[in-house]
Amino acid sequence: MIKLFFDKSGFSFIELIAVLVISGVLILFGSIGIMKVVKTYFSQKTNSEISYKGQLAMIRTSKEFRNLTRVATGKGKTTSIVYDIYRNAKLETHKLSWTGTIGDPLLYDDFSNNGNILVDSVKNFKLEYYDAYNDKDPAPIWNSSTILIKVTLELIGVDNISSVFTGKIAPRNLLP
16 A cells, blocks of 8 residues: 555646646636626616616606696706696695706605605706607797607616616696
């Protein structure tokens, strides 16, 4: 049995070192790959959460605009709108606004407080007003003949990946 240690069929010290170095390099590259996969997973998870928040904001905006009865004179602009709706047979005034600064939140205000954050990390929010369903050129401000509101909402995600949401809403309760 002692002969096996001195036999030529075993590994030399240099071969053992080479195997350790090669396996160390492979483990290093493998761990770098796993780190990239984990980072990508978490960034995609965050971006999907941002998309979900954007969808909820668009659903709320759509619901509000479908039920609006009147827009205050001069208060329907490209980044804000003040409008009236009837809720539980009571007239309420609401405001949807964005400051225009990238990263600031989109605020929904029912004038009972200083504004609630509808969605944060907004990159762009734009309202466009159409006088006809086939209108090619939208107006930047609300007027009495407006029948459609186009809402564009762009949110900032991880690594500046943007999620853009667009919808056209026809208010059904407009008062003359």
